[in-house]
Amino acid sequence: MxxxxxxxxxxxxxxxxxxxxxxxxxxxxxxxxxxxxxxxxxxxxxxxxxxxxxxxxxxxxxxxxxxxxxxxxxxxxxxxxxxxxxxxxxxxxxxxxxxxxxxxxxxxxxxxxxxxxxxxxxxxxxxxxxxxxxxxxxxxxxxxxxxxxxxxxxxxxxxxxxxxxxxxxxxxxxxxxxxxxxxxxxxxxxxxxxxxxxxxxxxxxxxxQILTTNLWSSELSKLVANAFLAQRVSSINSISALCEATGADVSEISRAVGMDDRIGKRFLQPSVGFGGSCFQKDILNLVYLCETYGLQPCADYWRQVIQMNDFQKKRFSEKIVSSMFNTVTGKKITVLGYAFKADTGDVRETPAMFIVRDLLQENAKIHVYDPQVTREEMWLEMNYTCGVNHETNPRLDEHVVTATDPYEACKGSHAICIMTEWAEFKTYDYQKIYDAMEKPAFLFDGRLHLDHKALREIGFEVHAIGKPDPVKFPGSTIA
Ligand SMILES: NC(=O)c1ccc[n+]([C@@H]2O[C@H](COP(=O)([O-])OP(=O)(O)OC[C@H]3O[C@@H](n4cnc5c(N)ncnc54)[C@H](O)[C@@H]3O)[C@@H](O)[C@H]2O)c1
The missing domain is CATH 3.40.50.720 (NAD(P)-binding Rossmann-like Domain)
Incomplete structure (x- = not known):
């Protein structure tokens, strides 16, 4: 000093x-x-x-x-x-x-x-x-x-x-x-x-609030904290799938379960899956540690959190295709939000990337709008994580367009997918968006972010994670 x-x-x-x-x-x-x-x-x-x-x-x-x-x-x-x-x-x-x-x-x-x-x-x-x-x-x-x-x-x-x-x-x-x-x-x-x-x-x-401890407890605490957070997301996501099958409403489950002090309210929000640079990496790290020390049942337990996350992302892609008459070939699909969460431009392990990858395989025409993510970052991560690049897919630029204006991105679209909970998405004029879309106009809400009742009144066919389908389960939509 x-x-x-x-x-x-x-x-x-x-x-x-x-x-x-x-x-x-x-x-x-x-x-x-x-x-x-x-x-x-x-x-x-x-x-x-x-x-x-x-x-x-x-x-x-x-x-x-x-x-x-x-x-x-x-x-x-x-x-x-x-x-x-x-x-x-x-x-x-x-x-x-x-x-x-x-x-x-x-x-x-x-x-x-x-x-x-x-x-x-x-x-x-x-x-x-x-x-x-x-x-x-x-x-x-x-x-x-x-x-x-x-x-x-x-x-x-x-x-x-x-x-x-x-x-x-x-x-x-x-x-x-x-x-x-x-x-x-x-x-x-x-x-x-x-x-x-x-x-x-x-x-x-x-x-x-400044805790001191030995080295190994400190190192392990970080992995455990992230594993517990991710586990809650996977737990509620598993229930979201059950809700869609039974007509229960996942938000009601989160509310009822979260009011129990022993459980707590936070991290009970279902979504298309967790992303970011840490959750998956840190759980895999924990899994590897358990395996290294011969604790296979512990490793299997934690690996399941990631498998549930993969299931949730895949389920979302499949829902888009099956709802749109089992084909999205040549259809324009607008992805609103690409960052792994709101208020960041970070795209590492973002669920949006996996949905775009799946839709690309179905030959959809994808238009992406995100207020913070650049096209360069999008492709860097897509190449690193999914191996999708201009060499493996020479028509990438034709199939995936990045827009700077959300209304332009939605114009002429068959479906909109909400992939990130950006606050600005709530403020859009959805009547104007609907009027400029192909019909039926589909909206897939992967974040439970928008007002579904209002969207249905406009005419959208809304599909949302963990929410009862009003056609399949009449009378189950919460007023
Ligand atoms: N991103 C998060 O939200 C978050 C939260 C908590 C913990 N972490 C952990 O913190 C660590 C850093 O994460 P991040 O998101 O900031 O990573 P990052 O990729 O954003 O930044 C890492 C930086 O380190 C630099 N770097 C690499 N090797 C270097 C070297 N030898 N000398 C100097 N600089 C070097 C890279 O150029 C890069 O700019 C990771 O272990 C991550 O798991 C991340």
Whole structure:
């Protein structure tokens, strides 16, 4: 700790977690110098403009408050590693695509590269904090790499401080977190390192919400939190299928079940399925861990959460095709929303992608409108996850059109699919949209987002997740 700063922090990884987390630390701790570093020049250049590389409500204002004061974005990692007292590792840890554990284990290659980079450069002692979501005992690997390269008078303490923010609400989550978790070695040096990091958070978060624990409990807690959240989504989604078969209404079930304090109201909203970069990856990671430790029944239990999610997405595509007289070939289908949830431009594992992929296979003409997602991001993810690209499908540009105007996207369409719960979708003039559509005009609501009664009065044929079909179950639609 030196010059005018109380502490110098470097965060390696300027993504959805590193950027917002560090912007909030910089805002709340003006005497801490915070640098967000990345190997991607493009990413860093964008953080230094007012067109940030990620969309998150409130983020730009927060960045602008501290940028150039005590918040900096840089690719000069060598210099910043050497200067930092505390280094957060917040790099991507995607599911492995090949080799041992492919399709399940998390690839911690980027974390290891960061550890090797720190070990090579550091000429003073550091606290190294895992913020990335990692398999249990990753800290051990990081600590070993660092220890193997320790120079005289240079020591490293490795901590775990998983991030619980949710995209779309990241800024409020970071300002008012339910808890902050810091795990570390239960040794005098480890406990001192935990206290250094805890003090940063304590600037704006009550101490009672800053939990400290050992490394392995901290690493595992993050995986378990995401597994529990995803499990609730899959649980209610499984019930949505049963509701459609029986004439029950899934919203009524959520209401009745959620009023039980032991269960709670949140995360009981059915949908076309969960997406995002974390839920599936973290559950697969948990499954792989269970298998590694010989706990096959535990692995099977958690894998089912993902299988239910896949079932829900597939069910939605099948519902579209079967409702539209078993064929969508040549029909214009409008997809409203492509991001995996509202208030983010993130398309990783977005359910919309799987629906578009399925409709492409049926030779539909798909028009997509999303207020934040660019065509480039859409195709990057589609290629990475589904292997669909311009080489495998030379007529891709003809079959999938991205629109900048929702009314244009819906004009002449046979069906509309609501894939993301963007607030603006509620404000559209659906009479105008209906008038410009082919008839019967179908609307498939994958988010239970719109007023179905009003849409039916206009003339739409509405199909919604977990809702009774008024033709099949007359008298069951809730007034
Ligand atoms: N996105 C979320 O909502 C969320 C929430 C909680 C936890 N997490 C976890 O946090 C971690 C980061 O997720 P993200 O969504 O921010 O990822 P991201 O892909 O948005 O960002 C990661 C960044 O790390 C950079 N990077 C990769 N290797 C690097 C290296 N060696 N040195 C410096 N920079 C490097 C990449 O260029 C990229 O910009 C993951 O482990 C994820 O599981 C994510």
């Amino acid at each position: 030196s010059d005018q700063w109380d502490l110098k922090i470097l965060c390696m990884g300027a993504g959805y977690v590193g950027g917002p987390t560090m912007a909030v630390i910089a805002k709340m701790c003006p005497k801490v110098r915070v640098v967000v570093g990345d190997i991607s020049q493009k990413q860093i250049d964008a953080w230094n403009t007012d067109v940030l590389p990620i969309y998150e409500p409130g983020l730009l204002d927060c960045v602008k408050e501290s940028r150039g004061r005590n918040l900096f974005f840089s690719t000069d990692l060598d210099k910043e590693i050497d200067e930092a007292d505390v280094i957060f590792i917040s790099v991507n840890t995607p599911t492995k695509t090949q080799g041992i554990g492919a399709g399940a284990a998390a690839n911690i290659k980027n974390c290891e590269l960061c550890a090797r980079h720190i070990a090579k450069i550091a000429t003073s002692s550091k606290i190294v904090v895992e913020k990335s979501t990692v398999p249990v005992r990753t800290a051990e690997a990081i600590a070993r790499i660092l220890a193997a390269n320790e120079k005289s008078d240079v020591t490293f303490q490795v901590l775990s401080n998983p991030e619980f923010l949710a995209e779309g609400t990241a800024m409020t989550d970071l300002m008012n977190p339910d808890r902050v978790l810091i795990g570390g070695p239960q040794t005098p040096a480890g406990l001192a390192a935990i206290e250094t990091v805890a003090k940063v958070y304590a600037t704006w978060i009550p101490r009672a």
